[in-house]
Amino acid sequence: MALRIYGVAIDMLRMLRPVMERIGRKDPSLGDQMRRAAMSVPLNLNEGAYSQGRNERARWHTAMGSAAEVRACLDVAEALGYVENVDDEMRNTLNHIIGTLHRLTRR
Template sequence: ALSSAPLNVAEGSYSQGRNCVARYHTALGSLREAQACFETATAFGYMPPLSAELRASFNHVLGTLVRLVGRR
């Protein structure tokens, strides 16, 4: 999921019309899946919580993708 997000963003940036939005939707889903993986790993004690800086960057990318796909 984590590697899929940037790959789909890259593909979306060179696509047009529906293909572009579809790629951004896929990237958004992959990023949300990665976020859920981090939260699950933290809950089970496999890793520490993400730093505030990393969480802020993650949320910034999520917000950008939400705006690109036109969700409100």
């Protein structure tokens, strides 16, 4: 089953790329953690779309947790002054991904 949210997750990566690079220059550890979490979202989304039963939901839960981790990385980077005022569109996209995955895991 192809998921439309997969395309949204790929777009999220494109939006995050310059922010992840900026964060990585200030804090390589946080930048790496954010990059791994961000990549996990579409990878687990796509894996879940072609899985069945518990594996399907497990992958979607992982993608949802990774999206929430990306959001937390942005919050931490903003609080530490690595970036200023994270773009609302980026936060809205993350919230959209998390909300969609929350609904998918509850059906």
